Every structure is written in structure tokens, then in C-alpha cells.
Amino acid sequence: MKLIINGKIWNIVSAYAPQQGCRDEEKEEFREKLEEYIESIARTELILIAGGMNAHIGESGNGYEGVHGGMGFGRRNVESGRLLEMAEAAEITILNTWFKKRQSYLITYKSGQNETQVDYILVRREDKRLVMDCKLIPGEPVMTQQRLLVADFRMKSGRKRRKEERKKIKVWELKK
Template sequence: MDLELFVDNSMARASPLSDALQQPLVAVENGQKVPQDPRLRLKKIVGNKTKNWKKKLRIRIGNWNIGSLTGKGRELVDAMQRKNIKILCIQETKWKGNSARKIGEGYKVYYAGESTKKNGVGIILHPDVQEQVTEVKRVNDRLMGMKLIRDGKIWHIVSAYAPQQGCRDEEKEEFREKLEEYIESIARTELIVIAGDMNAHVGESGNGYEGVHGGIGFGRRNVEGERLLEMAEAAEITILNTWLKKRQIHLIIYKNGQNETQIDYILVRREDKRLVMDCKVIPGEPVVTQHRLLVADFRMKSGRKRRKEERKKKIKVWKLKSEKKNEFRNKVEETFRERHRTGSLPETAAEVWEDMRYISSKSNRDLW
């Protein structure tokens, strides 16, 4: 005898969380009478919120050689607003004096200059950043910086403009010395960002300077580029726009006809490279046609505590190629003769290397 199963549909009910109780998504028409899926609208809203949240966790710092600041204030403000730049370092302002002034929409430029015909550096700040400034330091018409406190962290922003080809070697050496002194004056627990037109070609590869140059540069290295890499290695800083893989259009800073070069850089200490989210050139800005805008995005919170450590003084290698070379050689020879007179000469290879290290370090301390 077959058994028949009877199901009483009146007693059946759907689970409260099942699809049976959910209202189906109904396509609606937008303003152009085109059906629109409400799920796409939901995705768009969530996406925008995520994008805005990420923007709050970063700060964009830029650098631009503008040729002259006169008559370009409002254009620079417009570019900063469109590209979401909070801090912009500028070179060749050609404004005389050490002062600050508003240039529109609440933006403020701090500048240093000695002539209306050449040089001059400056830093333009978004209105939200201005109240965070605690100190402004103007070294000369090629170097200035400021100290600000943002989200509990101390930042030092430096705008630099190196002497170009054709300037005297003494002027180039003085610029490097001033920049190095500025870097050494900043505690290791504080963040320093150097942005500037260095008038140097570091080349496309980092041969010999792997900790400074990321191996993704442009062009061929020249003498000024070699000096910049030597100084950066001694100061333990790194060149950001040589570390991220980019198309060539996002590496080239200066373009004049067939002449294309990379001469502007943004530099930080090696341990701060982890804070960098992006670094690239933005072409096509109309304010300056030949010199392009360089920007870097920094993460506001690293999630790691900075270690307090004492900076070891480095030998200033590039100075050995100037008038200091003979003085350093004489110091080393004098120390060797002194060790020979006392009879404390090394015997093994390990002792020889240790002896050389000690003598070089001692000569360096005595000389600098």
C-alpha cells in the first residue's frame, strides 16, 4: 500500500531572513528617463565614502619651479585646489624680502628672496594647515623651511633651489653645506620632507647608491647628480621619485622641445619612506608650461612608533673632492705617523681594516 504525503500549505511560513519576505529591487528611472539599478547607486555611495575616508588619512605635498610668483597667485591656488595639495614648495619666486601674504581663497605663501630678478623660494599652505605652523626658518634665497605639528606629529617642510649649471662651484658647495646643516638640526624622531629644484640629474639607475636611489629614474647622471647622491647617502635620506614605477610622462619634470630632464625631487629620511603612498609628476598644468608639478602623498599615521636613536656622524665624502681633500689626506698621514712612532702598528688583516676605519673617523672628526 502506497503512502501518500499530504502537505498543509496553510501552516508553512518563510524564515524571517529568507528572500521570500524581502521586497525585490525595482529599477527606477533617472533624470534622463533611463532605467537605473538601485544596487549600482548603493555601490557608488559606499565607494565615495571610502574614497573620502582615505583622503582624510593622507596629505599631499607638492613642488614646482614656477619661474616667477608675480601674477600667478590665483592660478597656483586653483591648481592646489584641483589636485588636493595641502603644501606646495615653490622655487624661482623672484620676490624680494622675507615675509608672508595671502594669495586668494585663504591660501598663504611664506617666501624668502633677495632679488626680483632671480632665485627666491617659498611655501604655500592650505588654510587648514596654516594654524599648525609653529616656526618658519629662512636661510637664504635658495633655502627655507617651516615646522608644523599635524595630528600630534612634528613635520619639517623644506623648499630648496640648488644653483644651476654655470654657477660657481663655491656657490654650489655652500648650498649643499646649508642643506646638510638644516637636515642635521632636525631630530630623528621628527619627520623632514625636502622638496626642491636640485638642478641635478641622478640618472635612471641607482648604481652605487641603492639605499638613496630606487633605480627608477630618468636620463643620465651628471656631476651635480653625483654630488646630490653623495650628500643624500651621508645624510641617510632617499629620493622618493626614484622608487615608484611610473610611466615616463610621470617622471619627466622639465620639457623644452626635445630636451627632457628630471631635476626636481622630494626627499625624506630612509625610515620615513614607508609613509609614502605615491609620488609622481602631474603634466599638463597651464601655470608653467615647461616645468611640471611634482607631488607626493604621505600617510598620516604609520601605525609604528619611531625609534629614538642617536645620529652617527657621517664622513662628508663629496667635500673630499674640493679643497678639503688635501687637508683630509694630511690628517690621515699625520695620524699614521703618530701610530708608527708609538709602535702600535696592526699585524693581522682584520686589525689593518679596523685601524684604517679608526684613522679615517678620527681625521673626519678633527677636520669637521
């Protein structure tokens, strides 16, 4: 979906990667199509990708410092390589990992004793400066196991608004 906000074109993508049990060919095809889509968008346009990437990218950036902010959750799995490499190649950053949060606020999926971070919001590296925060909304389950992930963006309009000056009431002159 494309939106125009304050004269800038925003490409908003909802993406859901194949799950753990799917064939490697499906996973690779998903990654390639997402990479192609990102490359097709002009650098002057902003891109926001949000969704379930079904990858555990872990708590540290180890080798992916421009992509991973070092504040993730858990340990990496096999799928993390696909996501991190794609993000590195496309100059995309994973917002969830750039903001310090309590551990319980990093978990996007919880089922029984299993807790993990598999949902992410991604933007181009140069657009990370527009992001004020990326967080989970506590107590707002999207489904019974998922948690809602949101990002707050700085939206500047070209005009400065003037504050309306209110006339002060001089109480001492009310008697006149």
C-alpha cells in the first residue's frame, strides 16, 4: 500500500514469512521476492515492512550491527541468517532491536512456556532517524498468542503553526 504523508510517499508492506516446517525453497522464494520488492522502490520513497518473519534473530547484533541494534530477544535460529542477510543486502534495519525494553516487552509470540520474538518492523537505515520508538502494546493480543507491535514515527509538516495568543484577563480591572 502506498500513502502520501506530508508530501512523502510511504510504501507500507505487511509480510509473513513461511513457517518453520515449510520447505527451504518456499523460504528462499519469499526472501527473494521481498528483496526484489524493496529494490523496486525508489530511494526517495520510504518503506515500512511489518509482519511475522518467523526468524529468531537473537539479543545481539554480532556481525549485523547496521541491521540489528543489539537489543533483541533470545538466541538466533537457522532462519535468522536469511532475514539478517537480506536486511544487510537491502540496507534495511530491524527497528525492534534498537530500543531498550524490558525482556517481557520484547516477546512478540508466547505459547505455553515458549516465548520468542518473531515479528518485526523494518525500515531503510536512513529512515531510522524518523522513528521515535518501536514497542509492544501490553494486554492487546492480536490473537491469543501474538502481541501487537507498533512504531512511532516523527512526522514533520512543512509549516510551523503559530500559537494563538489569548488575551489575559486583568482580574483587578474587572471592578471598573
